[in-house]
């Protein structure tokens with residue numbers, strides 16, 4: 223794992239740069255190659271995996287001497303890193319490409335990520351001014367693909383998913399100066415009926431524990447105190463090196479790295495969520511007390527149609543493991559309403575599960591039929607209007623649960639990592655349980671500082687407090 227490039231902080235806060243932070247980051251420490259005069263624009267859609275992939279793609283381009291610009295109009299190379307989890311997300315890239323139709327003659331255009339893998343060379347038919355189509359499983363070939371573009375080729379593709387390699391780069395341009403993403407596993411071997419990921423990101427490939435630990439150490443040297451381990455299914459991690467570390471062992475090893483204050487991980491799959499993970503959290507205060515455990519539905523019948531490989535009861539057993547931890551661990555989830563065949567009774571099961579578990583947060587969506595998924599052939603028999611009604615009912619119920627759980631924290635003192643200003647005179651940051659806290663302070667806190675904050679009030683999505691002096 224190579225050098226890390228550190229981006230100055232002004233972009234995030236608009237406030238003065240915190241000298242201490244920059245020194246630690248050491249922009250000067252990593253010499254960029256001479257500028258080639260070429261510029262690139264990179265826009266990212268979708269999940270944290272895509273955000274981190276873009277950080278690495280930008281690192282590859284900076285390593286080639288490109289300079290990043292803020293608008294497509296200024297760029298020699300325009301890149302969109304895309305998401306195809308729902309139809310709406312996929313359509314976004316085609317509307318962007320439409321805007322480039324009459325772009326600068328010399329401009330090169332590339333589509334990366336999940337829509338690239340899903341649509342492949344059909345993109346050239348829909349948008350003939352596109353020059354590069356590259357899926358995430360082919361990113362390790364980016365230097366070679368860019369060389370082909372620079373040599374004058376006008377249609378270049380990277381669509382191979384049959385690989386056991388992961389995307390590791392010499393340079394990674396990191397956007398967030400507080401929380402550093404570290405991919406530990408790519409792809410997915412499961413086949414949930416509604417999900418495009420196995421097709422768009424390919425089979426599971428885990429990085430060696432040594433390369434992950436080395437990357438985290440180099441991030442700590444750069445001044446990072448929080449890292450987030452990423453994967454479609456982090457708890458399916460299988461160390462390919464002779465050390466054969468399990469996910470829980472990897473968590474423990476990362477937590478031992480001096481200088482780290484917080485370690486997060488996302489996303490977990492309930493089938494592979496074992497007690498050792500909670501034991502690791504209990505044994506290491508550095509491991510954050512937050513688990514994201516997508517359930518998708520509360521009905522075993524629908525879970526089986528989704529091919530989620532667990533029942534409602536088995537999912538609740540995992541929740542019980544988490545609830546038995548010595549530390550209170552916040553639990554969040556993902557939910558889909560209106561999956562083909564979902565009856566009112568199935569939906570009621572999802573609502574009762576929300577009550578039974580008491581989630582601290584939930585991302586919820588209407589079912590959207592996707593190409594290259596088993597559910598595409600299922601009759602999409604829940605009317606759109608009814609999907610909308612169920613989503614609204616679910617979100618209102620979850621909002622009340624979150625409000626109740628956040629109100630229980632009023633009067634308590636929590637540790638907050640300061641991430642920025644929320645409004646004049648008020649700062650914002652997150653707790654270890656991943657709650658957003660907006661707070662006042664008698665002084666200007668340092669970004670990236672850890673402060674004790676007394677909670678004075680609570681809303682469904684955030685807490686309000688004042689710094690404890």
Ligand code: SF4
Nearest residue numbers: 410412414417419454
């Ligand atoms: S576990 Fe299921 S939902 Fe998650 S990425 Fe894999 S196929 Fe998609």
